Structure formats: structure tokens, C-alpha cells
Amino acid sequence: MSTSLVVNAGSTSHKLALLELTGEERLPCLWQTRIDWGGAQVGGLLRWRWGDDPWQHDTLSLDHGRRDALAGWLAGTLPTLMERFPITAVGHRIVHGGERFQESQWIGQGQLAALRSLIPLAPLHNKPALDTVELLLNLCPHIPHAGVFDTAFHHTIPEAAITYGLPMAWRQQGIRRYGFHGISHNHMARSMAAATANQDLRLVSLHLGGGCSACAVRGLRCQDTSMGFTPLEGLIMGSRCGSVDPAILLHQLRHGWDLDSLETVLQHQSGLAGLSGISEDMRQVRQAATQGHAQAQLALDVFFTALIRAVGSAVAVLQGVDVVALSGGIGEHDQTLQQDLLAHLHWLGVRPARQAPQPPGGHRWRLSGAGPVEVWVVQADEEGAIAQEVARLLENRPPDNPSPGHRITGKPNRTT
Ligand SMILES: Nc1ncnc2c1ncn2[C@@H]1O[C@H](COP(=O)(O)OP(=O)(O)O)[C@@H](O)[C@H]1O
Ligand SMILES: CC(=O)OP(=O)(O)O
Numbered sequence: 205m206s207t208s209l210v211v212n213a214g215s216t217s218h219k220l221a222l223l224e225l226t227g228e229e230r231l232p233c234l235w236q237t238r239i240d241w242g243g244a245q246v247g248g249l250l251r252w253r254w255g256d257d258p259w260q261h262d263t264l265s266l267d268h269g270r271r272d273a274l275a276g277w278l279a280g281t282l283p284t285l286m287e288r289f290p291i292t293a294v295g296h297r298i299v300h301g302g303e304r305f306q307e308s309q310w311i312g313q314g315q316l317a318a319l320r321s322l323i324p325l326a327p328l329h330n331k332p333a334l335d336t337v338e339l340l341l342n343l344c345p346h347i348p349h350a351g352v353f354d355t356a357f358h359h360t361i362p363e364a365a366i367t368y369g370l371p372m373a374w375r376q377q378g379i380r381r382y383g384f385h386g387i388s389h390n391h392m393a394r395s396m397a398a399a400t401a402n403q404d405l406r407l408v409s410l411h412l413g414g415g416c417s418a419c420a421v422r423g424l425r426c427q428d429t430s431m432g433f434t435p436l437e438g439l440i441m442g443s444r445c446g447s448v449d450p451a452i453l454l455h456q457l458r459h460g461w462d463l464d465s466l467e468t469v470l471q472h473q474s475g476l477a478g479l480s481g482i483s484e485d486m487r488q489v490r491q492a493a494t495q496g497h498a499q500a501q502l503a504l505d506v507f508f509t510a511l512i513r514a515v516g517s518a519v520a521v522l523q524g525v526d527v528v529a530l531s532g533g534i535g536e537h538d539q540t541l542q543q544d545l546l547a548h549l550h551w552l553g554v555r556p557a558r559q560a561p562q563p564p565g566g567h568r569w570r571l572s573g574a575g576p577v578e579v580w581v582v583q584a585d586e587e588g589a590i591a592q593e594v595a596r597l598l599e600n601r602p603p604d605n606p607s608p609g610h611r612i613t614g615k616p617n618r619t620t
């Protein structure tokens with residue numbers, strides 16, 4: 205049996221899964237865990253299960269911070285996991301790959317410094333991801349580790365769309381649009397191409413989770429995206445501001461704000477959290493709006509306005525659209541947002557569904573009626589997509605410096 209342990213460090217959660225590398229479109233999941241860091245007062249909320257067994261729940265103490273909580277839990281969990289299943293390789297989601305890491309690759313201690321230098325460009329993501337890479341490199345040094353990058357999918361965006369209107373000297377420092385959530389957008393594009401049997405599909409994909417981004421994809425190639433040099437640009441997010449006039453920062457700097465306080469506001473105290481004054485969690489904002497909380501309602505309206513602007517922009521880039529697809533915690537579950545979007549896109553030719561969308565049974569389903577432009581939900585499967593990349597790496601290229609005792613021979617590692 206060949207397997208991949210996958211780690212997806214998002215801004216609000218850590219998702220881990222052990223997937224069997226069978227070559228199927230959906231890889232069998234042998235074990236999975238989700239840690240939600242949001243409830244910091246009570247601790248990290250942990251859910252885990254074997255295969256399709258019922259979820260089990262636990263809490264991680266955050267007395268010594270997230271990194272230590274994760275380290276203690278991993279040290280206790282890995283031996284149990286490895287007793288039951290072999291781990292052939294580990295795949296890590298790394299959000300920012302910068303100029304250097306343009307595709308999935310094996311990583312080890314030798315790459316850590318270069319990867320760590322990118323932390324300031326994605327502090328909410330690269331930091332926890334690389335902390336986990338380090339922990340797992342120490343806990344399983346004889347297993348190959350792969351980095352799978354959110355930025356990789358966006359390297360097909362035309363130069364004009366990744367270039368900011370900035371002087372050459374800045375652009376030569378690597379300041380340009382990179383784009384993120386690429387693992388998810390790529391998965392959505394492949395999933396929708398399969399669902400519609402159209403390899404030249406014009407897709408607007410919307411990943412709406414802790415972070416939110418829109419992407420214009422044609423024929424599986426990314427043409428444009430809303431996130432930029434960092435995952436702060438674009439749509440309104442849970443706690444991130446999305447696009448703002450950069451002169452606002454100059455204004456605040458002139459009025460005594462320093463770098464760290466500005467970063468805290470833009471990354472942690474803006475978006476739904478800053479607008480509503482309630483929470484970065486969409487469920488809580490929606491609930492408050494339903495109860496008449498005016499700022500919560502404003503947060504929802506600002507979020508939605510940014511979203512439809514981004515859809516319009518992506519449709520213009522693609523010169524039309526066949527499918528608008530939603531994914532991520534908000535995209536998959538927020539039925540009010542789904543219905544508002546359907547209603548708003550009638551001008552595009554989106555038809556209402558004849559009957560209420562059936563409860564999601566599969567991993568993708570159509571929200572709109574059938575027609576020239578359809579709206580779909582695709583369940584995010586970053587873990588599955590990362591495991592597929594690991595399988596591809598195992599098939600094509602063994603790790604550069606297999607550790608002593610490592611059994612990779614150029615074919616998927618069969619440790620049983
Ligand atoms: N039923 C729901 N309705 C609305 N929003 C939801 C629902 N379930 C989850 N969400 C939202 O999804 C977001 C988290 O998305 P997710 O993709 O799981 O996180 P991450 O980006 O950390 O991977 C939160 O804002 C959460 O409120
Ligand atoms: C890039 C990004 O914002 O990721 P997430 O939504 O997982 O926080």
C-alpha cells in the first residue's frame with residue numbers, strides 16, 4: 205500500500221489526512237483530522253476519524269501556543285497512525301512559493317531557509333506550514349517530504365495580469381501578483397472539466413474559506429486571479445481586508461501607525477471581523493445580521509459586493525463564462541450566499557434551479573438550473589490534490605537525497 209500523509213495549514217485551521225495513492229480521481233481517505241484554531245480561549249478544536257467512522261472530538265490546549273500544541277499532538281498521534289498504516293511520503297501545502305518554488309518538489313532541511321524567507325509574504329500560512337514541515341522532518345526523517353505550492357497554478361497567468369503598475373526597480377525585486385489557493389482552484393478546474401466533459405471550459409472559480417479568492421480559468425490554465433503579491437489582496441476575507449487603496453496605509457503611517465500595528469489591523473482585524481465587530485466566522489456574522497445587527501449586515505453586503513465585482517472581472521477576462529464554481533467553507537455551506545449569487549447572476553444567463561438543490565451527496569453539485577451558464581459547488585479537496593501531486597512526484601522523480609534506510613526506488617514506495 206502506498207500512502208501520503210498530507211498537511212494543509214490554512215489561516216484558521218490545520219487539516220491533516222492520510223490518503224491511499226490508488227490513482228483514482230478521489231483517493232480513499234484512511235484517516236483525517238481537522239484542528240480549528242479559532243476558539244483560542246478554549247483551545248484548538250480537534251475532530252478526527254478513521255476512514256468513514258464517526259468523527260471523534262477533542263480539545264488542544266493552547267497554553268503554550270499553536271506550535272507546541274501541534275508538536276505534542278503530532279508526537280502522540282503519529283506512532284498510532286504508523287502502526288496501522290505505512291506512510292510512504294508526506295505532502296505539505298505551502299501557500300507562498302515565491303519565484304523559486306514554481307512547482308511541487310521534494311523538500312528537506314536544505315530548502316527550509318529559502319522557504320522561511322517567504323514567511324513575511326504569507327505570515328498567516330507559511331509560518332504554521334513551515335513549523336509543521338520542521339516538526340515532521342524531525343519526527344519522520346526517513347520519509348520523503350514534498351512541498352505543494354498554492355502559487356504554482358498561477359504561473360500561467362499572462363505577464364500583463366501579474367504586473368503591477370510599479371517602477372522597474374520594484375518589479376525586479378519580485379514584486380508582482382503571485383495568486384494563491386492554486387491547489388484548490390486547480391482542483392475545481394479539473395473537477396468541473398470532468399463534470400462537463402469540456403476541456404476548454406471557461407470557469408470562474410471562487411474559493412471562499414478563511415481566505416477568499418476568485419480565479420479566471422480557461423481550459424485548465426489560470427488566466428487571472430484576485431489575490432496578489434500576498435494573500436491579502438482581493439476579496440474581503442474573514443479577518444483580512446482584501447484590496448484597499450494603498451494610500452490608506454501611507455495616510456496611517458503619517459498619522460503615527462507603525463509597521464507591526466498596521467499588519468495586525470490588515471491581517472487580523474479587518475474583513476468580516478473588522479466590519480462586523482463580531483467575528484471572522486461567517487456563520488456568526490450571518491446569525492448576528494439575521495438578528496438585526498447593522499454592522500454585521502454591512503459586513504455581508506461589503507463581502508458580497510467585492511465578490512460580484514471579482515466575478516465580473518473574471519468573466520471579462522475570459523470573454524464569457526460557462527461555469528461559476530464555489531468552494532471552501534463559505535462557498536460550500538453558506539446557502540444564503542449561494543442563493544444571493546444565483547439571483548444576482550441572472551444577467552449572465554444563470555437560471556434558477558427548478559427544485560431546491562438536493563442535499564449534497566457527492567463532491568460536486570449544480571446549484572443553478574441547467575443552461576449555458578451554470579453555478580456549481582465543488583467540495584474543496586486540497587488534501588486530495590496534494591496527495592495526487594505526491595503520487596506524481598513519487599512516480600516521476602525520487603527525492604534527491606533519500607535518507608539512509610529510505611526505500612524509494614523511483615517507483616511508489618511500497619513499505620508493506
Ligand atoms: N454552514 C456554514 N455557513 C456559512 N459559513 C460557513 C459554514 N461552515 C463553515 N463556514 C465558514 O467557512 C470559513 C472557514 O472556511 P474553511 O475553508 O473551512 O477554512 P480554512 O480557510 O482555514 O481552510 C469560516 O468563515 C466559516 O464560518
Ligand atoms: C491562501 C489562503 O488564504 O488560504 P486559506 O483560505 O486556507 O487561509
Ligand SMILES: [Mg+2]
Binds near residue numbers: 215
Ligand atoms: Mg483553506
